[in-house]
Amino acid sequence: xxxxxxxxxxxxxxxxxxxxxxxxxxxxxxxxxxxxxxxxxxxxxxxxxxxxxxxxxxxxxxxxxxxxxxxxxxxxxxxxxxxxxxxxxxxxxxxxxxxxxxxxxxxxxxxxxxxxxxxxxxxxxxxxxxxxxxxxxxxxxxxxxxxxxxxxxxxxxxxxxxxxxxxxxxxxxxxxxxxxxxxxxxxxxxxxxxxxxxxxxxxxxxxxxxxxxxxxxxxxxxxxxxxxxxxxxxxxxxxxxxxxxxxxxxxxxxxxxxxxxxxxxxxxxxxxxxxxxxxxxxxxxxxxxxxxxxxxxxxxxxxxxxxxxxxxxxxxxxxxxxxxxxxxxxxxxxxxxxxxxxxxxxx
Amino acid sequence: xxxxxxxxxxxxxxxxxxxxxxxxxxxxxxxxxxxxxxxxxxxxxxxxxxxxxxxxxxxxxxxxxxxxxxxxxxxxxxxxxxxxxxxxxxxxxxxxxxxxxxxxxxxxxxxxxxxxxxxxxxxxxxxxxxxxxxxxxxxxxxxxxxxxxxxxxxxxxxxxxxxxxxxxxxxxxxxxxxxxxxxxxxxxxxxxxxxxxxxxxxxxxxxxxxxxxxxxxxxxxxxxxxxxxxxxxxxxxxxxxxxxxxxxxxxxxxxxxxxxxxxxxxxxxxxxxxxxxxxxxxxxxxxxxxxxxxxxxxxxxxxxxxxxxxxxxxxxxxxxxxxxxxxxxxxxxxxxxxxxxxxxxxxxxxxxxxxxxxxxxxxxxxxx
Numbered sequence: 001x002x003x004x005x006x007x008x009x010x011x012x013x014x015x016x017x018x019x020x021x022x023x024x025x026x027x028x029x030x031x032x033x034x035x036x037x038x039x040x041x042x043x044x045x046x047x048x049x050x051x052x053x054x055x056x057x058x059x060x061x062x063x064x065x066x067x068x069x070x071x072x073x074x075x076x077x078x079x080x081x082x083x084x085x086x087x088x089x090x091x092x093x094x095x096x097x098x099x100x101x102x103x104x105x106x107x108x109x110x111x112x113x114x115x116x117x118x119x120x121x122x123x124x125x126x127x128x129x130x131x132x133x134x135x136x137x138x139x140x141x142x143x144x145x146x147x148x149x150x151x152x153x154x155x156x157x158x159x160x161x162x163x164x165x166x167x168x169x170x171x172x173x174x175x176x177x178x179x180x181x182x183x184x185x186x187x188x189x190x191x192x193x194x195x196x197x198x199x200x201x202x203x204x205x206x207x208x209x210x211x212x213x214x215x216x217x218x219x220x221x222x223x224x225x226x227x228x229x230x231x232x233x234x235x236x237x238x239x240x241x242x243x244x245x246x247x248x249x250x251x252x253x254x255x256x257x258x259x260x261x262x263x264x265x266x267x268x269x270x271x272x273x274x275x276x277x278x279x280x281x282x283x284x285x286x287x288x289x290x291x292x293x294x295x296x297x298x299x300x301x302x303x304x305x306x307x308x309x310x311x312x313x314x315x316x317x318x319x320x321x322x323x324x325x326x327x328x329x330x331x332x333x334x335x336x337x338x339x340x341x342x343x344x345x346x347x
Numbered sequence: 348x349x350x351x352x353x354x355x356x357x358x359x360x361x362x363x364x365x366x367x368x369x370x371x372x373x374x375x376x377x378x379x380x381x382x383x384x385x386x387x388x389x390x391x392x393x394x395x396x397x398x399x400x401x402x403x404x405x406x407x408x409x410x411x412x413x414x415x416x417x418x419x420x421x422x423x424x425x426x427x428x429x430x431x432x433x434x435x436x437x438x439x440x441x442x443x444x445x446x447x448x449x450x451x452x453x454x455x456x457x458x459x460x461x462x463x464x465x466x467x468x469x470x471x472x473x474x475x476x477x478x479x480x481x482x483x484x485x486x487x488x489x490x491x492x493x494x495x496x497x498x499x500x501x502x503x504x505x506x507x508x509x510x511x512x513x514x515x516x517x518x519x520x521x522x523x524x525x526x527x528x529x530x531x532x533x534x535x536x537x538x539x540x541x542x543x544x545x546x547x548x549x550x551x552x553x554x555x556x557x558x559x560x561x562x563x564x565x566x567x568x569x570x571x572x573x574x575x576x577x578x579x580x581x582x583x584x585x586x587x588x589x590x591x592x593x594x595x596x597x598x599x600x601x602x603x604x605x606x607x608x609x610x611x612x613x614x615x616x617x618x619x620x621x622x623x624x625x626x627x628x629x630x631x632x633x634x635x636x637x638x639x640x641x642x643x644x645x646x647x648x649x650x651x652x653x654x655x656x657x658x659x660x661x662x663x664x665x666x667x668x669x670x671x672x673x674x675x676x677x678x679x680x681x682x683x684x685x686x687x688x689x690x691x692x693x694x695x696x697x698x699x700x701x702x703x704x705x706x707x708x709x710x711x712x713x714x715x
Contacts, residue, residue, distance in 0.1 A: 195463060197463065256357065262352075271463075272438070272695055272696070274695075322706070324706070327390070327391045327392050328355050328357050328360065328391060328569065329357060329360045329361070329364070329391050329392065329393065329396060329569055330357070330361070330396065331391065331392025331393070331395045331396050332392060333389070333390060333391075333392055333705040333706055334705060334706020334707075335706075336703075336704055336706065339684050339685050340441070340450075340685070341450075
């Protein structure tokens, strides 16, 4: 019998590896080393299992989210920056200023350590840029096949902006429907990167924090900003349908006014997708009292994330719960929610 | 965007609409053959902007919709085999079979994958020599050349673990069947631009002459359709019945010779069953004798799988243009895109789904 010396490995030295092992989630020394590696990058304290956060108001806005995106790195961001932006935006859409984030990792064993560090650094950069702190977290490692590489789970907390009165239920007939920028970029970038379709060379995800935009809108118009929503999964169509239902109002969209980037339109045409159903991560839709619409648009356009803000329609008393669009040709059609998954068509 | 915005211009669209209104003096019934055209017509509400008498009926040109139930059942029977990677274009996954659909068996553990080109399926077969990779080769003449190329490529590579489940259909025999059907109301056709990009339009010339029916090869953008409708109405008004080409930027009379060559090498014309219509002679493609080794039906012995349609579904009449979705008692009630009873409700290209997605309601409930 011959022995391949390269096949002989010693089971003892488990430290300093290039990949995450089950032991990194065991609560023992390996985990301590992993945390010692990650926690300082995030600027968190790390000694306690929870954190104390000083809040400026007795009311706290709280939101939780899980991030399972594939691929984890894509033009315009990665799972780390996406987790921060998604959490910040969910808090901001309540008319709140995000303050702190908790972050949990669910890691499939075998994930390259370098990738974990890269994602963590991206979380840190995105949080610093957004002015929020990552204050506490958790790490779990699961066996091969029990997860797809890396999932992040976050909770964000924030304080309501004084004067804000934002809720999905506050839409009123006569409100202007505003959007902060072009739609469809995130969804098409992810799909194109994942499937190697080639559009990703021309477009990138719009993933970015929107809380400063929200603050500027509320500063410009206070409680006249009735409804805010970031149209993520399900796209603009699903977001507007949800808001129309929550406020028991109708929404009239003007197809010509909806900003759809040329590459998104081309990709959607090729794949048989509807841009109104494609996910976004860096734009918001707002219902604003008509009298405040122009000042709010001006405030939005003064910020880079709102530079292309525009009016896309109006809230109406007719057909409550329904979104109707005036087409390019001047007829109307109902815009429905996405059912299940978007499936590319045959031809 | 080049080649997109130009064909969606509202000002030009209104000018074409006005011209159609000016030209049409009598009621006419025009069928657009392709589901992509149906989608544009319904999404843009083109049919509602036409003169009252000019009626669009929606044809059988959605490959998902006309794929017979038993082929879907065969696909599912193959997909659930433990060693199989079953690949398909996306919108076939949601098509209901007799008991389940591909998305559901995927969730239960079957290895079902969406591909964007059949060559991706061939690459999968190369990468997984220990697995059987099956591609669901559906579609009209549009997808047939690419699917033929996949078989040729697999043959060239000597891949023994690649096969295709073929359900290819051809447009001209379906048009003939519609024209021969008793009580047909179709007076002119908008032929499918992309099918003609492959096949050209010579096969349509005898049809136009024999049935004295105008056929306009038409594209898929709003302006394409409006111009196609205008050309069809002009022919009808003038009593002409010619094949005209609206889609000149993509279609030549003889089509794409290289694509046709790949098709005729791998496939031969065969009888085909169309979902909702029944068997139409010489209306489909099957693998040519030299390539039957790639036939998934024989490889997985699923030839015995047969199925019966839900009798409440009027898919056949919808596909032949004798009924519109809102005529169906199941439409929007027990048959929705979420729970499709029949195939036209499944694909976004399907007439029923196109109606439903655009919020077309039953006649008792007017569209807002």
